[in-house]
Amino acid sequence: xxxxxxxxxxxxxxxxxxxxxxxxxxxxxxxxxxxxxxxxxxxxxxxxxxxxxxxxxxxxxxxxxxxxxxxxxxxxxxxxxxxxxxxxxxxxxxxxxxxxxxxxxxxxxxxxxxxxxxxxxxxxxxxxxxxxxxxxxxxxxxxxxxxxxxxxxxxxxxxxxxxxxxxxxxxxxxxxxxxxxxxxxxxxxxxxxxxxxxxxxxxxxxxxxxxxxxxxxxxxxxxxxxxxxxxxxxxxxxxxxxxxxxxxxxxxxxxxxxxxxxxxxxxxxxxxxxxxxxxxxxxxxxxxxxxxxxxxxxxxxxxxxxxxxxxxxxxxxxxxxxxxxxxxxxxxxxxxxxxxxxxxxxxxxxxxxxxxxxxxxxxxxxxxxxxxxxxxxxxxxxxxxxxxxxxxxxxxxxxxxxxxxxxxxxxxxxxxxxxxxxxxx
Amino acid sequence: xxxxxxxxxxxxxxxxxxxxxxxxxxxxxxxxxxxxxxxxxxxxxxxxxxxxxxxxxxxxxxxxxxxxxxxxxxxxxxxxxxxxxxxxxxxxxxxxxxxxxxxxxxxxxxxxxxxxxxxxxxxxxxxxxxxxxxxxxxxxxxxxxxxxxxxxxxxxxxxxxxxxxxxxxxxxxxxxxxxxxxxxxxxxxxxxxxxxxxxxxxxxxxxxxxxxxxxxxxxxxxxxxxxxxxxxxxxxxxxxxxxxxxxxxxxxxxxxxxxxxxxxxxxxxxxxxxxxxxxxxxxxxxxxxxxxxxxxxxxxxxxxxxxxxxxxxxxxxxxxxxxxxxxxxxxxxxxxxxxxxxxxxxxxxxxxxxxxxxxxxxxxxxxxxxxxxxxxxxxxxxxxxxxxxxxxxxxxxxxxxxxxxxxxxxxxxxxxxxxxxxxxxxxxxxxxxxxxxxxxxxxxxxxxxxxxxxxxxxx
Ligand SMILES: Cc1cc2nc3c(=O)[nH]c(=O)nc-3n(C[C@H](O)[C@H](O)[C@H](O)COP(=O)(O)OP(=O)(O)OC[C@H]3O[C@@H](n4cnc5c(N)ncnc54)[C@H](O)[C@@H]3O)c2cc1C
Ligand SMILES: Cc1cc2nc3c(=O)[nH]c(=O)nc-3n(C[C@H](O)[C@H](O)[C@H](O)COP(=O)(O)OP(=O)(O)OC[C@H]3O[C@@H](n4cnc5c(N)ncnc54)[C@H](O)[C@@H]3O)c2cc1C
Numbered sequence: 001x002x003x004x005x006x007x008x009x010x011x012x013x014x015x016x017x018x019x020x021x022x023x024x025x026x027x028x029x030x031x032x033x034x035x036x037x038x039x040x041x042x043x044x045x046x047x048x049x050x051x052x053x054x055x056x057x058x059x060x061x062x063x064x065x066x067x068x069x070x071x072x073x074x075x076x077x078x079x080x081x082x083x084x085x086x087x088x089x090x091x092x093x094x095x096x097x098x099x100x101x102x103x104x105x106x107x108x109x110x111x112x113x114x115x116x117x118x119x120x121x122x123x124x125x126x127x128x129x130x131x132x133x134x135x136x137x138x139x140x141x142x143x144x145x146x147x148x149x150x151x152x153x154x155x156x157x158x159x160x161x162x163x164x165x166x167x168x169x170x171x172x173x174x175x176x177x178x179x180x181x182x183x184x185x186x187x188x189x190x191x192x193x194x195x196x197x198x199x200x201x202x203x204x205x206x207x208x209x210x211x212x213x214x215x216x217x218x219x220x221x222x223x224x225x226x227x228x229x230x231x232x233x234x235x236x237x238x239x240x241x242x243x244x245x246x247x248x249x250x251x252x253x254x255x256x257x258x259x260x261x262x263x264x265x266x267x268x269x270x271x272x273x274x275x276x277x278x279x280x281x282x283x284x285x286x287x288x289x290x291x292x293x294x295x296x297x298x299x300x301x302x303x304x305x306x307x308x309x310x311x312x313x314x315x316x317x318x319x320x321x322x323x324x325x326x327x328x329x330x331x332x333x334x335x336x337x338x339x340x341x342x343x344x345x346x347x348x349x350x351x352x353x354x355x356x357x358x359x360x361x362x363x364x365x366x367x368x369x370x371x372x373x374x375x376x377x378x379x380x381x382x383x384x385x386x387x388x389x390x391x392x393x394x395x396x397x398x399x400x401x402x403x404x405x406x407x408x409x410x411x412x413x414x415x416x417x418x419x420x421x422x423x424x425x
Numbered sequence: 426x427x428x429x430x431x432x433x434x435x436x437x438x439x440x441x442x443x444x445x446x447x448x449x450x451x452x453x454x455x456x457x458x459x460x461x462x463x464x465x466x467x468x469x470x471x472x473x474x475x476x477x478x479x480x481x482x483x484x485x486x487x488x489x490x491x492x493x494x495x496x497x498x499x500x501x502x503x504x505x506x507x508x509x510x511x512x513x514x515x516x517x518x519x520x521x522x523x524x525x526x527x528x529x530x531x532x533x534x535x536x537x538x539x540x541x542x543x544x545x546x547x548x549x550x551x552x553x554x555x556x557x558x559x560x561x562x563x564x565x566x567x568x569x570x571x572x573x574x575x576x577x578x579x580x581x582x583x584x585x586x587x588x589x590x591x592x593x594x595x596x597x598x599x600x601x602x603x604x605x606x607x608x609x610x611x612x613x614x615x616x617x618x619x620x621x622x623x624x625x626x627x628x629x630x631x632x633x634x635x636x637x638x639x640x641x642x643x644x645x646x647x648x649x650x651x652x653x654x655x656x657x658x659x660x661x662x663x664x665x666x667x668x669x670x671x672x673x674x675x676x677x678x679x680x681x682x683x684x685x686x687x688x689x690x691x692x693x694x695x696x697x698x699x700x701x702x703x704x705x706x707x708x709x710x711x712x713x714x715x716x717x718x719x720x721x722x723x724x725x726x727x728x729x730x731x732x733x734x735x736x737x738x739x740x741x742x743x744x745x746x747x748x749x750x751x752x753x754x755x756x757x758x759x760x761x762x763x764x765x766x767x768x769x770x771x772x773x774x775x776x777x778x779x780x781x782x783x784x785x786x787x788x789x790x791x792x793x794x795x796x797x798x799x800x801x802x803x804x805x806x807x808x809x810x811x812x813x814x815x816x817x818x819x820x821x822x823x824x825x826x827x828x829x830x831x832x833x834x835x836x837x838x839x840x841x842x843x844x845x846x847x848x849x850x851x852x853x854x855x856x857x858x859x860x861x862x863x864x865x866x867x868x869x870x871x872x873x874x875x876x877x878x879x880x881x882x883x884x
Pocket of ligand 2: 597737762
């Protein structure tokens with residue numbers, strides 16, 4: 001990069017102006033931290049909610065129901081009002097963690113911007129897994145997209161990417177896509193789901209029924225056809241039945257992945273389970289001056305949850321600047337065992353405070369419970385009935401006494417050595 | 426209607442290099458392409474390796490064209506702003522059987538004039554590539570094998586041809602034609618075009634074009650598909666050389682290489698098929714490619730996949746290039762440029778110009794050629810986002826700017842479809858595959874393509 005056009009310094013630099021980043025920044029200012037900069041590569045702040053044209057957002061934060069875009073605007077207003085320096089159109093390209101202050105290189109239209117900061121919070125969010133990473137077969141025509149892109153077509157660009165899509169997946173975001181499709185008069189030809197039942201709770205599946213969208217379970221894509229634009233999709237049911245469905249698009253929903261490219265480039269330890277940076281209970285990554293917050297840590301949770309977590313992380317950072325956090329070492333490791341996709345935080349250090357709960361996700365449906373072993377000793381057992389993609393909480397205090405590494409598994413699965421997790425496609 | 430000196434059919438790697446060569450030699454060129462943009466056929470998906478020809482058949486036209494093409498690329502690339510990633514390659518033996526073949530590979534390389542090859546012991550392999558599987562027994566090092574940008578060179582060549590009065594017609598499929606003893610009248614989907622000589626560079630349709638216009642084809646295209654998996658940029662730190670297998674009779678085998686865009690590529694497969702248009706990927710094959718990659722470099726296990734694609738080789742029933750001069754019909758067929766056309770294209774163009782000149786054709790070569798510089802897409806060189814005034818970054822994964830998009834949509838050879846825009850800028854090719862930028866690209870490209878990204882307005 002040619003020499004920087006601007007060099008700034010900050011107490012805290014936050015990467016990502018989504019709910020988590022903005023709430024962390026706002027909290028830091030409220031706690032009296034002087035110089036808080038939030039950078040985002042988009043031209044508008046607010047993160048994913050910018051293009052979630054549907055309610056409900058904002059109950060927790062603003063005490064009323066808002067659409068995503070209205071919520072995003074309010075988050076930005078509140079942060080700016082609190083004295084946060086918001087830099088938009090500013091892509092963080094690298095973080096230099098050598099001694100002294102952290103040095104962050106950003107690309108902006110005006111040239112390179114260098115920010116030196118005492119602390120950094122990475123709050124870069126999640127996205128959905130694209131067609132390529134799902135290794136789906138077939139042609140590669142126009143009209144294959146994720147829900148995020150559909151929302152951007154509809155709510156930011158006022159365009160329609162298709163009229164008769166096939167929807168893949170039954171997470172919440174798939175249901176929201178039905179509403180987004182309605183907005184543009186698109187009529188989904190079907191929803192398909194690889195599992196034997198929906199990822200969302202059964203009651204929510206009233207929505208596709210109401211809209212007349214047939215749902216097929218235990219069904220997967222085997223071929224996508226189309227020279228220029230999608231023309232048809234061939235699906236196969238678990239019983240082997242193969243069937244070709246005419247459609248002009250494929251909407252790949254859910255299968256969330258942290259947008260962790262920056263965390264990886266910065267050399268932070270990445271947890272293979274969550275796909276995001278590994279942290280301790282104070283949200284410190286493997287470089288303790290860099291924190292992380294929001295969905296980059298745990299695919300996927302709601303905006304309200306990310307916002308609340310951002311606020312907490314803002315408090316941890318303020319404590320750290322005041323020298324009040326315990327040392328980042330030594331730490332014990334929390335590992336996801338059989339049946340568990342990830343545990344966040346991945347490390348616990350001795351000391352008071354920090355996140356009240358661990359957040360976990362299961363690979364499959366669970367009716368037994370959660371078990372935690374320190375070596376061979378069972379240190380916690382917790383009843384649990386849940387499904388994949390649902391937030392599981394376990395009190396951090398329950399692990400405070402552990403001296404060695406802890407493995408958390410689904411009860412009954414901890415004896416099987418290989419992980420049973422179905423890969424999401 | 427005016428009569429051009431030559432009509433080149435097909436704007437693939439070969440046709441674009443051909444158009445440049447003939448234009449530089451002073452011929453009046455028209456280029457007819459059925460796709461909406463250049464590189465719409467076999468040339469859109471390949472391994473992007475600039476080959477030395479170390480393993481080509483000794484004494485073949487293919488070898489000559491590869492080595493001429495290689496040399497010319499190195500000579501002209503700076504002036505066009507074309508990149509080169511100097512990786513070198515290792516032909517690695519994983520079994521004793523393969524190890525026994527290394528002598529022959531080394532000997533053939535020397536015979537082909539690639540004399541800087543040398544043997545690497547298991548220890549030497551390890552010190553060069555510490556992340557390579559320890560199962561590697563021995564290797565032949567080929568220092569001259571390099572990685573290039575598979576698309577920008579041909580844009581550069583075609584721009585230069587245009588600078589020297591070549592006319593390029595897209596969405597123009599040659600359907601039939603008649604030869605009156607001195608020139609051809611070609612019927613196309615966009616009207617009639619006339620030229621004294623026709624050069625068939627129709628790739629996967631080369632035999633069909635010969636059959637349609639000459640009445641018979643002297644060869645038959647047997648498309649051979651190659652699928653690829655592209656890994657996340659984080660993977661490119663794991664190794665540096667191109668890792669080649671010991672080849673079999675049919676193919677060069679599955680290659681593991683870095684790409685010029687900062688990723689890692691594994692592929693291609695070699696799958697015979699009838700269809701000349703569909704280059705589909707399939708889950709099982711992609712999985713096995715990814716597994717194969719992790720066998721070679723264990724650190725690739727579980728690495729995020731960025732992209733998958735497939736290309737079709739215009740193979741024929743024989744291994745060799747099918748270049749034929751039909752003197753009585755003013756027609757040259759350049760067919761069966763199967764798996765080395767990226768490298769050989771400049772050499773093929775020289776070779777074919779010589780054949781053409783032998784027919785008695787003469788032109789006044791351009792005295793001082795105009796050399797257009799194309800935008801750099803290579804990750805290891807300065808990118809557009811590093812210079813101020815780019816507007817905004819549209820594609821965050823590949824760091825593609827608004828300024829680059831706007832340039833690619835205007836100028837002498839604007840992108841004709843979304844694939845063309847991707848090949849000119851890298852937009853949408855990164856890890857999110859358009860999650861963040863596809864919708865904005867729909868707005869930016871509205872009205873530009875025959876096949877638009879959006880099907881209509883939201884309302
Ligand atoms: C398609 C989709 C639909 C969703 N729908 C809902 C919903 O309806 N309700 C709900 O509650 N939740 C929904 N979510 C979950 C969503 O992730 C959260 O609502 C919330 O946005 C998480 O906030 P965040 O701050 O962690 O991340 P985000 O909101 O994703 O914000 C991250 C920000 O970081 C920026 N960024 C990333 N990398 C860089 C970089 N290198 N430099 C500069 N900036 C960078 C991005 O531009 C982005 O603005 C949805 C998620 C997706 C993907
Ligand atoms: C999987 C794979 C990996 C490869 N790896 C490498 C590599 O690493 N290095 C290397 O050097 N080479 C490589 N190659 C080879 C290289 O890509 C090909 O040799 C080259 O692209 C062939 O180019 P072409 O111009 O002959 O054919 P094409 O690209 O197919 O061009 C022919 C053009 O003619 C047009 N056309 C056809 N019929 C008509 C008509 N009737 N009227 C008008 N237009 C028509 C088509 O639309 C097409 O654009 C690889 C190839 C594949 C498939």
